[in-house]
Amino acid sequence: MLEIRRASVLYPARDKSEPVEALRNVELTIEPGEFVVALGASGCGKSTLLNLIAGFLAPSSGQIKLDGAPVTGPGQDRAVVFQKHALMPWMNVLDNLAFGLKLQGVAKAERYKVAREFLTVLGLEGFEDSPVYMLSGGMQQRVGIGRALTADPRILLMDEPLGALDALTRERAQELILKIWEAQGKSVFLITHSVEEALFMGSKLIVMSPRPGRITHRFDLPFSRRFLAGESARDVKASPEFIAMRETILGIIFADEEKAA
Numbered sequence: 001m002l003e004i005r006r007a008s009v010l011y012p013a014r015d016k017s018e019p020v021e022a023l024r025n026v027e028l029t030i031e032p033g034e035f036v037v038a039l040g041a042s043g044c045g046k047s048t049l050l051n052l053i054a055g056f057l058a059p060s061s062g063q064i065k066l067d068g069a070p071v072t073g074p075g076q077d078r079a080v081v082f083q084k085h086a087l088m089p090w091m092n093v094l095d096n097l098a099f100g101l102k103l104q105g106v107a108k109a110e111r112y113k114v115a116r117e118f119l120t121v122l123g124l125e126g127f128e129d130s131p132v133y134m135l136s137g138g139m140q141q142r143v144g145i146g147r148a149l150t151a152d153p154r155i156l157l158m159d160e161p162l163g164a165l166d167a168l169t170r171e172r173a174q175e176l177i178l179k180i181w182e183a184q185g186k187s188v189f190l191i192t193h194s195v196e197e198a199l200f201m202g203s204k205l206i207v208m209s210p211r212p213g214r215i216t217h218r219f220d221l222p223f224s225r226r227f228l229a230g231e232s233a234r235d236v237k238a239s240p241e242f243i244a245m246r247e248t249i250l251g252i253i254f255a256d257e258e259k260a261a
């Protein structure tokens with residue numbers, strides 16, 4: 001379980017600019033197997049929150065604990081997927097999938113065994129020998145997600161992972177991530193700018209607001225479970241409950257932006 005208690009982040013003033021209170025008193029618990037999605041206007045502190053969880057950044061005050069132990073820096077128990085995946089474009093798919101394990105010192109036979117398992121999970125069979133630069137954006141992002149997962153992290157952290165994909169590829173990738181989430185039981189923290197993506201994917205939604213960055217609303221969501229129980233993604237997203245929720249969330253975000261303007 002990941003626990004964030006009264007965490008605040010103040011970025012110091014640079015040149016003539018004022019200090020930025022990027023997060024104020026953030027309280028968040030991510031239970032094992034929970035899929036938490038963060039939504040909110042640009043600059044509300046979503047990436048700052050992800051960086052805290054990843055251990056890339058220390059809070060100015062407050063605490064972050066993973067299974068009771070303070071988070072003091074990055075670790076193998078947390079893996080990050082960015083919009084711009086950090087793949088080795090000249091290396092093939094299999095080598096990219098195995099690369100994180102190599103850095104961890106896992107023996108060659110074992111890391112290629114794990115990498116091959118992920119080829120299947122990611123629907124990339126037949127592409128194991130293709131250099132990554134030759135793949136489509138959607139396939140590259142699947143390799144990026146796979147590489148994060150091969151390390152078997154407790155928590156998968158994703159910052160706008162699907163933002164650069166076209167609409168159809170993005171929907172397919174959402175469905176794939178949900179299926180992997182269900183199969184592997186990982187905790188996930190995902191940042192997105194898409195309200196629809198947030199509602200479809202999350203089991204818990206937090207809505208954040210800027211200046212200072214804080215969590216203003218929390219919702220439990222049923223939609224990913226409906227999809228995983230067999231309802232089609234289209235039916236879920238077109239259902240009256242989904243549309244009503246989408247309007248509620250959009251209302252909250254627009255009201256925040258008007259206040260900030």
Ligand SMILES: Nc1ncnc2c1ncn2[C@@H]1O[C@H](COP(=O)(O)OP(=O)(O)OP(=O)(O)O)[C@@H](O)[C@H]1O
Pocket residue numbers: 011012020021022040041042043044045046047048049213
């Ligand atoms: N290293 C930094 N130094 C100073 N200010 C920063 C730094 N990083 C972020 N900020 C500021 O902190 C606030 C929160 O930034 P953050 O990137 O966490 O927001 P965000 O919600 O992820 O934004 P976006 O949706 O645009 O990615 C913003 O006002 C940003 O300008």
